[in-house]
Amino acid sequence: MRGITGFGAYVPRLRLTRGAVAQAHSWNGGRGGKPPAGERAMCNWDEDVITMAVEAARDGLHPLNERGASPDFGSICLASTSLPHADRQNAGIVAMALNLGEQLNTTDMTGSQRAGTSALLGALQADAGPRQHLVIASEHRGTRAGAPHETRFGDGAAAFTLGCDNVIAKLLGSETISLDFVDHFRASEEKYDYYWEERWIRDEGVMKILPRAIQAALANTGLSAQDIDHVILPAPVPQARQKIVAKMGFREEALVASHEGTIGDTGAAHPLLMLAEVLARAKPEQTILLASFGQGSDVIILRTTELIGSVSPRLGLNGAIARRRAVEDYGKYLAFNDLIDRELGMRAEGDPKTALTQLWRRRDLIFGLVGGECRKCNTRQLPRSRYCINPECNALDSQEPFAFPNVPARVVTWSADHLSFTPDPPAYYGLIEFEGGGRMFANFGEIEAGELNVGSAMRMAFRIKEVDRKRNFRRYFWKAIPEAAPQPTTGE
Amino acid sequence: MMATGIKDKVVILGMGCSRFGERWEADVEDLIVEAYAECMKDAGIETSQIDAAWLATAKDELHAGKGGLPLSFALRLPNIPVTRVENFCASGSEALRGAVYAVASGACDIALALGVEKLKDTGYGGLPEATRGVLNSMWWANYSAPGAFAQLASAYSAKHRIPAQELKQAMAHVSVKSHENGAKNEKAHLRNLLTEEKVLNAPMVAEPLGTFDCCGVSDGAACAIVTTPEIARSLGKTDLISVKALQLSVSNGVESGFHTWDGSHFLTTRIAGRKAYQEAGITDPRKQISLTEVHDCFSITELVTMEDLALSDEGQAWRDVRDGFFDADGGVPCQIDGGLKCFGHPIGASGLRMTYEIYLQLLGRAGKRQTNNPSMGLIHNLGGAPHQNVCSVAIIGNL
Structure with missing residues (x-):
């Protein structure tokens, strides 16, 4: 039977402090008094659902990469309610960036806060087979400036590999209830949610629908609430989680931390982020109950196997949370989320129209960072070219594809450019050299002043390169980001 | 043959x-x-x-x-x-x-x-934004000229273990020297004098290049x-002033794609320079070249070019610069007309503008800027960025 074989998570490094938001809105109905505690994860200007999905998957695929295995994936499902493309498959871009090949089933799962759990449940229930499957939930949640959910929402992603061998958690049972309970909605052409009164959502929605689904799932598996070791509950309204625990009779210590004050509510991705955290610390033969809330509820009950603990992601959720950089500047959040009509300057007036013909021809380079390795002299090079770059070789058509995304690199030269247009100046870039050979003059991401040196260790990250604002087309490519997690700049 | x-x-x-x-x-x-x-x-x-x-x-x-x-x-x-x-x-x-x-x-x-x-x-300062081709624009870093050339400084100071501040001071002297020369030139764009202090404290354009480390735009x-x-x-x-050498060397991707280049110099300048000296019959450029006009788009470019043209020993150009070897009264004056620094860089014109000054100098027609009895001048004209460029080295002299 198919089960979870690996897991990973990604949380953007930037964390917007709630105090900064409260300060900015203090004139506008602010309540005064002590500034609110906590923060929310926010996408950098070059991050979105797709880039976070790629990073969460890479976090989870890390053990496979470390073993040098090339797993054969039969499907990839990307769940989100904030997919950047309405008619261009988002999961397909993720699959290309992960170099998963062409022969797999790619789907986007969307339309509800249940999208993440539904994707996971679907993959768990599918027929067994020899191939692996990838489920990713990723969310980049937006509100209008000053909306109550602005500080409550957060951005992040979680990924799971599923298969029949080396299962670390298997499905015991589940229940799905489908109801058009409209606690909030967002029409297709709208950017932001419209929410109804929280007390109604809590009393008529969460407290009535979730218990029904949980009770049914427990009944399906023959377990009682006391048998559950880890309870993962969503947090659509404050304090609802504790009320569910009390009402259902779960053990209080079983309730899994929601990270509301560190990441924020990542919507359809959130139960899966919490699951990734639980899988990192669960013991063998423990039960995990996972619930979502959105036009009904999915409840999934899993049991860990003796192999739990045998795989661990590169950073995992806690590692991603720790990789934190506080943002006290609310203006940056507004700018990065297009919430302010910002002067970009004449240097941003260029037209970065993408030749889709060209993008198609070199899709392996652009999405997969695939270069070449010469069969004659073993020189690795980027991009793959007709003639080998090694002056001593220069062989023609001698290169096999070689994927660079997971190869560590070091800085050869660099600068911080205050002239070029970038949404977050200065623009950092430079020449990097990959371990084992190959070079690239690359854009850098996530650099903090004073942090770069010749020789600095870097890793590659899939990011938005630039946005064609005229046609609303996102150019994706790989950037080099610092390998070492910087120390938090401010305490919590 | x-x-x-x-x-x-x-x-x-x-x-x-x-x-x-x-x-x-x-x-x-x-x-x-x-x-x-x-x-x-x-x-x-x-x-x-x-x-x-x-x-x-x-x-x-x-x-x-x-x-x-x-x-x-x-x-x-x-x-x-x-x-x-x-x-x-x-x-x-x-x-x-x-x-x-x-x-x-x-x-x-x-x-x-x-x-x-x-x-x-264009409506804005600095060089115009350039298109790069449909494929390059998808994967090249979004770089500007100052950002690309600034990279020389990070590599040069790392390679030769020169504290960043000392290198920055030597770079400042490059600009101060060029303005001393350019102030005497009626055709130059910028004719003001600079002080090292002013250069060092200018706003940053691309680290470590400040405003006065960058040539003008004109x-x-x-x-x-x-x-x-x-x-x-x-x-x-x-x-008669005759052409002694005309060489061009063009990058083929090795600098940015192979492991042999350290980022602190111009591979092409070394090749074009060597060939030009051979073509002109020059064996000891530091002694035989009377003066140079080089492509000082940025102070650091001029500094490392002195080594690439074998006018300074490896790792020593910053000392030669600081000691005034390339000043108007130094061993091999550089940018006696004020250079790109004072003329600005109308792209198509610059190579010929440099040649013009050497021509005047060789004919003794350079007025207040005239150097002492020059016989052989070098013109170095570079395009692109340190990691991928085209480099022209020409030598002209009295026939």
């Missing part, structure tokens, strides 16, 4: 150079005519005597437009061949190379090389008329 090189096969019959600057009042046509009028007066010939012309412009989308038409129209050339060349910031030197090779081949008796650029029609034109020594003499010229 071995190639014999270009040495002494072609001489410069005349040269001209417009005033460089923010020429708000001037079109490309005006700049062309200004440089050409001076050049023709110097050469002492008529337009009808020109057999072919080469026009250098780099930023076609900005002003002049494509092809050979802008030059032919501006000068009402008598339907002779006009070839437009573009090779990044080395375009001006490419126009000269085309004209010189045409004369050397015997295909032409007299040829014109003219470079022009009108940069100040409009301008420069041109040359070339012919054979025999024809020049037949036209009554006695004091």
